[in-house]
Amino acid sequence: MQGIADYEFIRPLGESNYGTNYLANTPARLGIAADQVVVKVIAGPTSDDAFRRATRELKHFSVADSDRLVAVYDAGRHGGAFYYAMEYLPMGSLEKPNVPLDPRQSVDAVRDAALAAHALHERGIAHRDIKPANILIAEDGGRLADLGLSQLLSPGMVMTGLGKIGLEYTDPSIMLGAQASRASDIWSLGACLHFALTGRGVYGELQSTEPLLLVRSILASQPALAADLPPAARDLIADCLDADVAKRPRTAAEVAERASGVAATLAAV
Structure with missing residues (x-):
């Protein structure tokens, strides 16, 4: 399957309002223990100003003082497309859990x-x-x-x-x-x-x-x-x-x- 930058996609995880999530193998350069990450690829080209705004806010997101936020590892542009990589949680979401929830x-x-x-x-x-x-x-x-x-x-x-x-x-x-x-x-x-x-x-x-x-x-x-x-x-x-x-x-x-x-x-x- 295709990837982006040095992320090798394993499978798509679904679309959101402005991009597509993919399960990907973790590049060694990230230096994290997890074998897999989620990569969100934003639909359409991203301007320089928009890229700066988005990466600035993602930086604030990643350093906010809470372990209840999904970890954000990386962000970049490839071929004009903006992407960022974050923690993979295989149990799914509240909307679509992959395990029974009480x-x-x-x-x-x-x-x-x-x-x-x-x-x-x-x-x-x-x-x-x-x-x-x-x-x-x-x-x-x-x-x-x-x-x-x-x-x-x-x-x-x-x-x-x-x-x-x-x-x-x-x-x-x-x-x-x-x-x-x-x-x-x-x-x-x-x-x-x-x-x-x-x-x-x-x-x-x-x-x-x-x-x-x-x-x-x-x-x-x-x-x-x-x-x-x-x-x-x-x-x-x-x-x-x-x-x-x-x-x-x-x-x-x-x-x-x-x-x-x-x-x-x-x-x-």
Whole structure:
């Protein structure tokens, strides 16, 4: 199979909103113990300015003070295409786990994603793309992956032009032109927690996969929480999704702490 730079691809792992993930053999130059890494190849050519922005933000991502972030090892351009290499976690994602998950494991994964998001926020970075597909499963909980670089690689790109980006996990204010922020990531964490406990998004079954129609449908709707949520989970999710940003949890660390309480309740059942 083809590769990029000195990465030999083993197989594709799937597409995201702005690139394709590949499982690849680890080049010796990285000096890491893992035999395999994930390489994300960004669709389309990348300008010099976009490359500088993306690598700068990936550097901040890689040095953020959290072991709940997926490790980023390398980034570069090859033939005009931007790519970066990160840790491979074979247990899959919250959206598509490769192992059976019980409710507590799912909540623990969201808790860890919240801890990771908090570390990014403390460095002034909004993740921009927190969704179940980007919450990866590990033996000890979860990892937050796939920093939302699309806004850096294509500044000014409207939300409706990004394709499959997990719109139902995106704060509706972003679709109306607001900047990604700590508060918008907290909205996304609440929506992910709802998915972790119910297997469904907060808008139920969305009928279309076409981005513009999805945006219209979401903006015309209100999030609806499942009736059978545990009380502590319902309260936390409702707070994260509050339209009044001032009423949301102040930090993702607070979300993580409250999610730990939810997990403890599940363990006691």
